Amino acid sequence: MEPNERKIPDLMYRVAVGALLFLVALLVGISTAHAVEIVPSVGVTKATTDGAETQKIYGLALRGSMMPMLRHETAIGYRSEELYNGDLKVTMVPITGSVWFAPLPVIYAGGGVGIYATSLTYRDVLLIPNTTKTSVGAHLGGGLNIPLAPMIAIDLNTRYVYMEEHATGLSQGKFDPDFWSTSAGIAIKF
Numbered sequence: 703m704e705p706n707e708r709k710i711p712d713l714m715y716r717v718a719v720g721a722l723l724f725l726v727a728l729l730v731g732i733s734t735a736h737a738v739e740i741v742p743s744v745g746v747t748k749a750t751t752d753g754a755e756t757q758k759i760y761g762l763a764l765r766g767s768m769m770p771m772l773r774h775e776t777a778i779g780y781r782s783e784e785l786y787n788g789d790l791k792v793t794m795v796p797i798t799g800s801v802w803f804a805p806l807p808v809i810y811a812g813g814g815v816g817i818y819a820t821s822l823t824y825r826d827v828l829l830i831p832n833t834t835k836t837s838v839g840a841h842l843g844g845g846l847n848i849p850l851a852p853m854i855a856i857d858l859n860t861r862y863v864y865m866e867e868h869a870t871g872l873s874q875g876k877f878d879p880d881f882w883s884t885s886a887g888i889a890i891k892f
Contacts, residue, residue, distance in 0.1 A: 738766045738892060741857050745885025747781050749792075751877050757783045759883050768801070773810060775800040785877060790870060791823040792879070796863070798841065811844035818865060820879065839865035839879075847889055855889040 740763070747759040763777035777800070782793045798816030818839050824830040843861025850856060865879045 743885040743887025813842040
């Protein structure tokens with residue numbers, strides 16, 4: 703066997719190994735490049751207070767991967783509702799942090815905590831001063847992240863938020879700020 707014939711298999715082996723390493727590096731790079739997503743959403747919310755009606759909730763979340771089956775999320779939202787026949791308007795801005803367990807790429811469940819800035823605005827004729835309170839709450843929930851394209855998915859999410867009761871200036875004295883929310887959004891990966 704001549705020395706040139708031996709070099710060709712060595713060269714082919716090196717090219718194959720190099721191509722394999724390049725492909726692995728490319729795939730790792732792509733998965734890392736799409737590890738973060740931004741999720742604008744809109745949905746419905748319903749307080750657990752008697753007589754509360756379904757209202758809209760708006761949100762914006764930033765999600766990332768912690769490990770293969772764990773995702774983290776930081777989100778901000780806005781919701782508003784009227785209680786006690788319009789005598790009290792409750793406006794809430796939640797800033798939350800969540801950890802989602804995702805056993806499959808399209809389904810997740812988990813929970814987290816948040817800071818909830820809550821404004822209580824009373825009807826003018828009641829002569830009760832408006833108040834703003836910041837409190838801590840916790841939530842449990844889950845959702846679906848259904849891919850539409852390589853970098854876009856539909857995100858469906860539901861959660862239940864637990865908070866301590868808020869005192870009011872009304873004769874009812876307190877109200878329970880716990881609420882359900884269900885939202886739909888577009889997850890944009892980058």
